Amino acid sequence: MAMAGLSTFFSFLRAITNLKELMATGQAGDGREKALLDHVRQTAERGNPKSVMEAIDSYARRTSWLMNIGDDKGPFLDAALAKYNPRVALEIGTYCGYSAVRIASQLHRPESALLAVEMSPLNCQIATQIIDHAGLSSKVRVVEGKFNERLDVVKQFLEEKDAPFFDFVLLDHWKHCYMPDYLLLKEKGMIWKGSGIFADNMGPVIGPANFRKYVKTHPEELETQEFKSNAEYMRWMPDSVTVSTYKVE
Secondary structure (H helix, E strand, O other): OOHHHHHHHHHHHHHHHOHHHHHHHOOOOOOHHHHHHHHHHHHOOOOOHHHHHHHHHHHHHHOOOOOOOHHHHHHHHHHHHHHHOOOEEEEEOOOOOHHHHHHHOOOOOOOOEEEEEEOOHHHHHHHHHHHHHOOOOOOEEEEEOOHHHOHHHHHHHHHHOOOOOOOEEEEOOOHHHHHHHHHHHHHOOOOOOOOEEEEOOOOOOOOOHHHHHHHHHOOOOEEEEEEEEEEOOEEEEEEEEEEEEEOOO
């Protein structure tokens, strides 16, 4: 393992060792998220989403591990966005705004927009500033809170966009929430036939076992493809993403 890989590995261990705080606050507890914002402001070209993503990837590989989808799995997200070409998208689990920038930079339809839901108030502040640095504030609304507690805001967003449902959903938050939040999306009619559902961290090392089983055993409801890769910024750890098309009206 190269020196940069060792640095990432030990940075990952520091975050996981502090798992209780990570789960409670959404932050690693050592200031890396704020330092990331400073790094982006200092090194990324303002108004350039690609430059912002490259700055985040570089920081995560060379300085401190981050729980972004990252540059290895990012192309799978890009391909899914090209496939579904969403006008209205939802991200659950924004963290510092990397995937929000990645999604919003590829929303090409008129009046297209992304609703980014993040439980951590500190992460919301950082994500909002990173999204602004990328020049994408007009396309992204960051909402603080847990998805199941902000359904009123989610519904209001759809109404404002004159959209009956989301064309595309990214699930990238705590893995035990994938299943209940997916069921809420379905129950509330926030997804419909043709909606795309992209799920990060689908195993085999880490991932939501119940949701992974569900997408594989409900072909009448979800047409799913799995793409194997590696965990964010750690090429020695296998990981995968799934891309599902909702089939129910």
